[in-house]
Amino acid sequence: MELGDDDQITTEKLLNKEDQETSNSTSTLKKRIWLENKKLWVVAAPAIFTRFTTFGTGIISQAFIGHIGSKELAAFALVFTVFLRFAQGILLGMANGLETLCGQAYGAKQYHMLGIYLQRGWIVSIVASFLLLPVFIFTGPILKALGQDEEIADMAETMALWFIPIVFSFIVSYTCQMYLQAQSKNMIIAYLAAAALSIHVVLSWLLTMKYKFGIIGAMVSTILAFWIPNAGQLLFVTCGGCPQTWTGFSTLAFNDLWPVFKLSVSSGAMLCLEVWYNTVLILLTGNMKNAEVEIDALSICLNISGWELMISLGFMAAASVRIANELGSGNSKAAKFSIATIVTTSMSIGFVLFVIFLLYGGRIAYLFTESRDVVSTVAHLSPLLAFSILLNSIQPVLSGVAIGSGWQSTVAYVNLGSYYLIGVPIGIVLGYVFIMQVEGVWIGMLIGVFVQTIVLIIITCRTDWDKQVSIAQKRVNRWFVKVEHDSNSTNE
Known part of the structure; x- marks a missing residue:
């Protein structure tokens, strides 16, 4: 059955309208990404x-x-x-x-x-x-x-x-x-x-x-x-x-200092469990055979990882601010969009660094030492360093989301389980029982970080962000104090 002239014109108009809507939608998405990146940076x-x-x-x-x-x-x-x-x-x-x-x-x-x-x-x-x-x-x-x-x-x-x-x-x-x-x-x-x-x-x-x-x-x-x-x-x-x-x-x-103190203690526990993780790695390595070379190589890797972590911590700060601001303003959709944008941006940078250190990790070690034994060990550890950097580009951002949402106590338990009940025991077994030395300890640590990252991704994806908006607004109202500009501050 052939279309008449009027039907053909109508069909063309519908197709043009769909193309225009698609174009407008793409343009709107690009604009949203651009605006979110401006706020992020x-x-x-x-x-x-x-x-x-x-x-x-x-x-x-x-x-x-x-x-x-x-x-x-x-x-x-x-x-x-x-x-x-x-x-x-x-x-x-x-x-x-x-x-x-x-x-x-x-x-x-x-x-x-x-x-x-x-x-x-x-x-x-x-x-x-x-x-x-x-x-x-x-x-x-x-x-x-x-x-x-x-x-x-x-x-x-x-x-x-x-x-x-x-x-x-x-x-x-x-x-x-x-x-x-x-x-x-x-x-x-x-x-x-x-x-x-x-x-x-x-x-x-x-x-x-x-x-x-x-x-x-x-x-x-x-x-x-x-x-x-x-x-x-x-x-x-x-x-x-x-x-x-x-x-x-x-x-x-x-x-009303007690609720603030409890939230601060939860935040302190959450971060300390992460900060002390690398210290445990060094302490475990110090008891190994040929410890001097192992510790020198590990310290170079951790130094490089530490510098890269400064980038991730910057994104962590941005994530916590953006999520907290959007939840406080009652905009759950904007909070979700912020999470997607920040994770994508941080992960893109992490992937570039992952490739660089995977390919050139051994050569970069010459910036820190002239010892061939140490350089050789660093080159051997560079794949683990590269994967650490990749995970570090995701995990701190998700921790920032948790801070912005007020989930510090939940993440503290996640850190305790994934780091100290999974990562450290596996590292000890691989390093000492299977005699994989520092490589085994580090693999165990990476498994701990990987488990933590997966758990945080699941929590973030399954979160009801409308409910988080409600919780944030209750928190703001709970500690709200009315200020009268012409007199002293009084409780609402």
Whole structure:
């Protein structure tokens, strides 16, 4: 049956209309992806840069102390990598609870609550910092009990006292970062971090190399490097940089602290279980045959992985801010779209790095060592390094989604099960029973990260995001405080 002229014209119009709708739909999707990426990079780019500079501060201090003496370097490395990172993990993790609250309140346009949450975060972090002090006061006895050399332990005990001001710097640093990130105002953090790093390099050279102040000079420079950004952030927050969200100091910060404390503890547990995972890997490797080469190779791999992880942590910050903002504003579809965009972007970068380290891992090792044995071991481990980098491009983003949604306690249990009940036991069996050495331990660790990633993907995919919006709004209303601009703040 042939179509008449009118039918043919109608059919052509319908086809043209379908083509136009498809074109409009594609154009709308591209526009949404472009807009989401703009919002993503506003948070991610400064966060990545800030983490690179903070990571670099410790590397610079270690480099200058290495020129003072080998025992001084060993003492600094012990305190920095074990004790300071222990404290850092707890305080950063606790600050992530603030990230949930600030992000969701900002999305709900309860701007004045951010300043109150910030002050509550300071109170909780101050209490946690004082509880951590005995670790640094009794560093020497702790290290001796762990079997460390007495001379190095005594030196580490003296050096640990210099780290106490650095521990207290984390109170301001991490809380202000979460507060500013929630508002996408973290470029100021990047500028301050860059300035502090530059001053640290110059001051370290002057005090250690030129004027020969030794450990005192190196530690004074390190303390200033951590506190200079804090001074800048406090001035920015309290002197007009955040007029909507900072309404001054308030006694309301002391109200209803227990729920904030519980969320902060859950966040701390979640992050610490991740931070300590690599420490377990090093401790397990230290007891192996030919441990010196194994540890040198592993430290190079973990150093490379650590630098790459700074990128992933930047995306983690972006994910937590974007999800918290969208949940707070009541937009579940936008939250889901943000997750898809951030995971895709981070995974694309991770895949490029995966290919590079899979193909050239051994050659890159020459940047860190001249030992052929170490380079050979790194080349042998490079496939594991490449897969670690690939998983690191996904897992932190999903952790960021959890922080933005307020699931910290759930993820803490996931981390405990996947890392310490699956990853570590498998690593011990492969490394020691099957005599696969460091490779076996690392495979076990990778299995743990893989299990964690799969579980987080399942949780994220099966989540009812409309329900999460409702939970976020209840959380915002639960801690909502009405501010009367013409009088003192009062509870609603």
